[in-house]
Amino acid sequence: MHFASLKVFCDVVRQRSFSQAAQANDITQSAVSQIVSQLERRMDAQLIDRSTRPLHLTALGQAFYEGCKSLLTQYDELEASIRSACTEVAGKVEVAAIYSVGLGDMGQYVERFAARHANAQVHIDYLHPDQVVQRVLDGSADLGLVSFPRKTPNLAAIPWREEEMVLACAPKNPLAAHLAVRLQELDGQKFVHFDRNLVIRRRIDRFLREQGAAVEVACEFDNIENIKQAVAIGAGVALLPEPTLRREVQARTLVARPLFGCRLVRPLGIIHRRQRLSPAARLFLELLLEDSKAPARNGEAHRRNGALRKRT
Numbered sequence: 241m242h243f244a245s246l247k248v249f250c251d252v253v254r255q256r257s258f259s260q261a262a263q264a265n266d267i268t269q270s271a272v273s274q275i276v277s278q279l280e281r282r283m284d285a286q287l288i289d290r291s292t293r294p295l296h297l298t299a300l301g302q303a304f305y306e307g308c309k310s311l312l313t314q315y316d317e318l319e320a321s322i323r324s325a326c327t328e329v330a331g332k333v334e335v336a337a338i339y340s341v342g343l344g345d346m347g348q349y350v351e352r353f354a355a356r357h358a359n360a361q362v363h364i365d366y367l368h369p370d371q372v373v374q375r376v377l378d379g380s381a382d383l384g385l386v387s388f389p390r391k392t393p394n395l396a397a398i399p400w401r402e403e404e405m406v407l408a409c410a411p412k413n414p415l416a417a418h419l420a421v422r423l424q425e426l427d428g429q430k431f432v433h434f435d436r437n438l439v440i441r442r443r444i445d446r447f448l449r450e451q452g453a454a455v456e457v458a459c460e461f462d463n464i465e466n467i468k469q470a471v472a473i474g475a476g477v478a479l480l481p482e483p484t485l486r487r488e489v490q491a492r493t494l495v496a497r498p499l500f501g502c503r504l505v506r507p508l509g510i511i512h513r514r515q516r517l518s519p520a521a522r523l524f525l526e527l528l529l530e531d532s533k534a535p536a537r538n539g540e541a542h543r544r545n546g547a548l549r550k551r552t
Contacts, residue, residue, distance in 0.1 A: 243315055246308045248275045249287070253305050256294035279304075330359035331520040336372040336381035337364055340464040340484050341508070346385075353527055360520040368462060369438065376511050382521035383528075388439040389509025398510045400528065403481035405444075405504040406496045408467075410474045413495070420500035423451035430476035431455035435462040440506060444479050447504050468494060481506045 244265075251261040252272060262269040280287050287301035297305060333353075337346065350362045367375065375381035377394060389397035407421045415421055415429075426448070433455075434441040441460075448455060458476040461467050464484050471478050472493050480496075488494035510528060517525065 243312065245275050245279060246312060248272055249279055250305065250308050250312065252276060252288070252295070253297060253301075256296075258295075329357050329519040329523060331361075331518060333360065333362045333383070333518075333521045333524045334375075334381045335362060335364045335383045335385065335524070336367055336375040337385035338369050338372055338387060339366050340387075340481065341366070341385050342483065345483075349524075349527060353524055356527075357520070357523065360523070362524055373511070376513060379513065382512060382517060383525060384511040385508065386511060387506050387508055388443065389507065389511055394514060395511050396514050398512075398525075398529070400508045400510050402505040402507050403483050404498070405479050405506055406482045406485065406498050407477055408471050408480045408485055409477040409495050409497070410472055411492060411495050412474070413477065415477060415497065416495040418497055421497045422500045423448065423453045423502055426453040426455050426477065429455050430458040432467050432470045432476040432478040433457045433460045434467070435460050438462065444504070447479075447502075451502055479504065 248261060248265055248267075251264050252258060255261050255264065258272045258276075259269050262272045265272070276288060283300070283304065285300045285304075286298050287304055289296045289298055289301075335346075346364055350364070353360070353362055365375070365381070369386055372381070372384045372386050373395070376384040385400070389399070391397045407415060407426075409415050415425065418425075434444065436442075456476075459470055461470065464480060467478050467480065468485070468488060470476070472488070482496060485494055485496045489496050510525060512521070512525070
């Protein structure tokens with residue numbers, strides 16, 4: 241007696257149909273009927289009452305079905321564990337990330353990856369966006385985590401998640417008293433901005449123009465940590481991704497207010513060279529995508545994962 245026969249029997253029971261079980265196993269209905277008959281002869285008992293529609297199990301058939309389910313589940317688990325042991329990966333995954341991705345956030349991914357793959361390691365360097373791209377291009381990093389990711393002839397870019405942009409201000413700033421802030425209220429405000437060479441600077445500038453807000457740039461920085469410090473001491477207000485402000489909001493050194501009547505997000509993405517990824521890098525990429533916070537319909541997520549399999 242083969243496990244394949246037990247699976248066919250279980251499919252007949254679940255589907256309550258010989259024809260549907262045949263379709264599920266890509267065999268003929270006659271073959272399904274023969275398999276069930278052979279099992280009944282072997283057990284010397286009637287397992288299925290064929291006189292009713294839909295089909296029903298006899299008492300002995302129900303007991304046999306429960307036992308078959310248990311056997312098939314145990315076999316599947318055994319097969320999965322053997323396959324996992326045979327495909328255990330080893331090696332080191334080099335990741336380059338922009339500063340604002342978050343040490344705590346990435347630390348959780350590294351711990352989960354280590355728990356799953358004891359022989360593999362992940363090392364993360366936090367760098368300027370241009371350096372992240374360069375590390376991936378020159379091969380010293382397997383994966384790069386960047387904002388506003390772009391595909392190039394040499395780089396693949398996979399959407400990861402989106403972060404809502406909010407107004408950051410000092411607690412004593414008059415705008416801190418608002419539940420939400422209209423962009424027009426920033427007109428003439430001192431503004432702590434990103435360096436003009438960064439993509440996010442150009443996106444924010446365009447957004448402000450579209451909303452009719454002409455801010456006065458007080459200072460510019462190439463990273464969010466410096467912007468937050470400047471805002472905290474009252475140098476001006478800023479538009480920043482909400483997740484990057486949670487620690488300061490909790491400590492009450494900064495206030496974060498949502499935008500009213502408009503929306504701006506910072507997309508984060510994962511970049512890698514178009515050559516095939518190492519097994520360890522591919523698995524870490526899959527782990528990152530498991531908890532992707534970017535809004536995506538099931539179909540979109542399926543297409544993205546399908547594209548990933550083709551690339552890797």
